[in-house]
Amino acid sequence: MATIRRMRADDISDVEYVCRMTAGEKSINDEAVGRLMSSMFSTYYARECYDSCYVLADDSDKPVGYLLCEPDYRRFSKIFRKVDVPEIYKLDKKAGLRCWFFPVPYSLMGWKYPAHLHIDLLPEYQSGGYGTKMMQMLLEDLRAKNVKGLMLIAGAWNTGAIRFYKRNGFKMVFNKLGEAVMAIDLTK
Numbered sequence: 001m002a003t004i005r006r007m008r009a010d011d012i013s014d015v016e017y018v019c020r021m022t023a024g025e026k027s028i029n030d031e032a033v034g035r036l037m038s039s040m041f042s043t044y045y046a047r048e049c050y051d052s053c054y055v056l057a058d059d060s061d062k063p064v065g066y067l068l069c070e071p072d073y074r075r076f077s078k079i080f081r082k083v084d085v086p087e088i089y090k091l092d093k094k095a096g097l098r099c100w101f102f103p104v105p106y107s108l109m110g111w112k113y114p115a116h117l118h119i120d121l122l123p124e125y126q127s128g129g130y131g132t133k134m135m136q137m138l139l140e141d142l143r144a145k146n147v148k149g150l151m152l153i154a155g156a157w158n159t160g161a162i163r164f165y166k167r168n169g170f171k172m173v174f175n176k177l178g179e180a181v182m183a184i185d186l187t188k
């Protein structure tokens with residue numbers, strides 16, 4: 001049986017592994033691509049955001065899924081650009097340049113939705129209700145901390161994930177150019 005708990009500092013490499021294994025075929029099969037994907041989408045949160053991240057841990061307490069959340073878009077913009085973008089640039093120049101723009105949508109919508117998230121579970125743990133449980137824990141936690149809103153960006157092709165987010169209270173804000181931006185107002 002798997003259990004949900006807060007993320008810890010020593011979870012970082014398992015969180016990066018889950019990111020790599022859920023980021024598509026190229027990421028699974030090519031270690032360099034996998035390393036790049038985890039640097040782009042998981043390392044920052046696993047290093048900076050213990051207070052607002054959860055992991056799904058297996059019987060041996062090893063993370064097999066995560067819900068990563070940064071409640072403060074300003075902090076993300078500052079630290080991600082200063083610490084992570086240069087590291088990503090070293091791995092892949094084009095990806096580094098692309099990543100510099102990652103904070104832009106979060107900053108544009110930050111006045112209403114200051115928090116953002118990433119959620120992924122290893123395939124064998126999907127569709128067991130764990131994602132919903134983690135999401136409900138996070139929403140309760142953010143409301144208790146008076147965070148006004150939470151947003152995310154998903155691939156528009158990922159209809160399963162979009163259905164999952166809608167069921168958990170998110171509304172579609174923008175769905176163009178292959179990107180779906182969804183958000184939830186936590187003041188209501």
Ligand SMILES: CC(C)(COP(=O)(O)OP(=O)(O)OC[C@H]1O[C@@H](n2cnc3c(N)ncnc32)[C@H](O)[C@@H]1OP(=O)(O)O)[C@@H](O)C(=O)NCCC(=O)NCCS
Nearest residue numbers: 022119120121126127128129130131132154160161163164
């Ligand atoms: C999306 C995800 C976090 C949902 O967590 P979960 O524990 O599987 O979801 P729950 O069991 O609580 O709810 C089931 C719903 O999740 C979604 N879901 C399940 N497997 C999925 C998958 N492989 N890809 C996308 N969505 C999936 C579906 O909406 C499903 O509802 P359905 O049975 O009516 O189709 C999880 O399935 C996952 O990690 N998927 C792969 C990675 C991914 O797409 N992450 C989101 C990136 S934006």
